[in-house]
Amino acid sequence: MSDAITIRYQAAQTIARDAGALGLKYFNSFDTLTIESKSHQDFVSEADKNVETLVRAAISAAFPDDAIVGEEDAPAPGTSGFTWVIDPIDGTTNFIHGIPQWCVAIAIVQNGQTVAGIIHDPVHDECNHAMLGNGAFCNDKPIRTLQGRPITNGSLGVGFSGRTRASGSVITLIDLIVQAGGVFWRNGSGALSLAYVAQGKLLGYVEEHMNAWDCIAGQLMIAEAGGKVEPQNADDMIANGGRVVVATAELFDQVQAMADQAYKA
Structure with a gap:
């Protein structure tokens, strides 16, 4: 992988952790959140908006020529060939009801291919991450899918x-x-x-x-x-x-x- 991808991959992990820390502060007082309904069973909270703002600002500061696509705000164009695809809080319905099943998701795309991905679970301090051709990890530990299991065993x-x-x-x-x-x-x-x-x-x-x-x-x-x-x-x-x-x-x-x-x- 190129240095350009590696630098972004490493930065994405830091950004996801920072976003997760902010999200966790909101989650710990979930019953005071301001919540809007986007559509049937589709909600957005002030936490979603503010966490996405943090993520976008961090990306723009470090990689001003990269494009950004996120769930809550309009796409930001770029010229570098890299696109960051972000969900500040996936699992908002869980989040706003105090259920500890939500995460920050960040992907980096180049030429139609995802080259890096981060899924950070702040509640359990699990930062799952992968870079194309480099394996997958949870924090510093390599992870693997299940092997040798029939559908009746899982x-x-x-x-x-x-x-x-x-x-x-x-x-x-x-x-x-x-x-x-x-x-x-x-x-x-x-x-x-x-x-x-x-x-x-x-x-x-x-x-x-x-x-x-x-x-x-x-x-x-x-x-x-x-x-x-x-x-x-x-x-x-x-x-x-x-x-x-x-x-x-x-x-x-x-x-x-x-x-x-x-x-x-």
């Missing part, structure tokens, strides 16, 4: 949001998982769920539609941790979002087949 993450159909496809997917002898799991933070796949806590994760700031950091992390990821162009994901299917190397084909069946209608 949990499969299932995501669902208001962006997708209200019923039908996700119900079909859950039914297929149960019929196969598996267990479905949902925590309300897609990015954190993807980190759990990379850490070897979940067998995989499936969601009909995710935005880039929720998933591309975790997709890189899983690939670097030995798992398999449905291939996508990062620039296209930034523009449109898309389906996410990830799993251990052994289970990927089975999980992808269930997603195909569930989402075909």
Whole structure:
């Protein structure tokens, strides 16, 4: 990897930790937050906005020519060829109700490819990170996806949001998982769920539609941790979002087949 990527990868870890520290201060007084509803079951708090402001300011100060795309504010153009894709708090519904399942997600994209990804869980002090071709880590410890596990021996993450159909496809997917002898799991933070796949806590994760700031950091992390990821162009994901299917190397084909069946209608 180039020095330009390495420098950004290292900086992203520091920025994610600083953002997480600010987010944690808000979380510890979650019952006093100012909250707005963006749409059905989609919330934004003052914490989301202020943490994203911190992240954008840090990126702009260190890398003024880089583009920035985030969940809460308008995209900032750049000329360097690098794009930072950020979610200041993934799992806002959990966050505003005091549930300790949320994270800061940062990805760095170059030429349609995610080259670095950070998913920082401040509550548990777990900074998951990966750089293309360099492996995946939680803090300083290398992480790996599960190996040699059938679907009957572990949990499969299932995501669902208001962006997708209200019923039908996700119900079909859950039914297929149960019929196969598996267990479905949902925590309300897609990015954190993807980190759990990379850490070897979940067998995989499936969601009909995710935005880039929720998933591309975790997709890189899983690939670097030995798992398999449905291939996508990062620039296209930034523009449109898309389906996410990830799993251990052994289970990927089975999980992808269930997603195909569930989402075909």
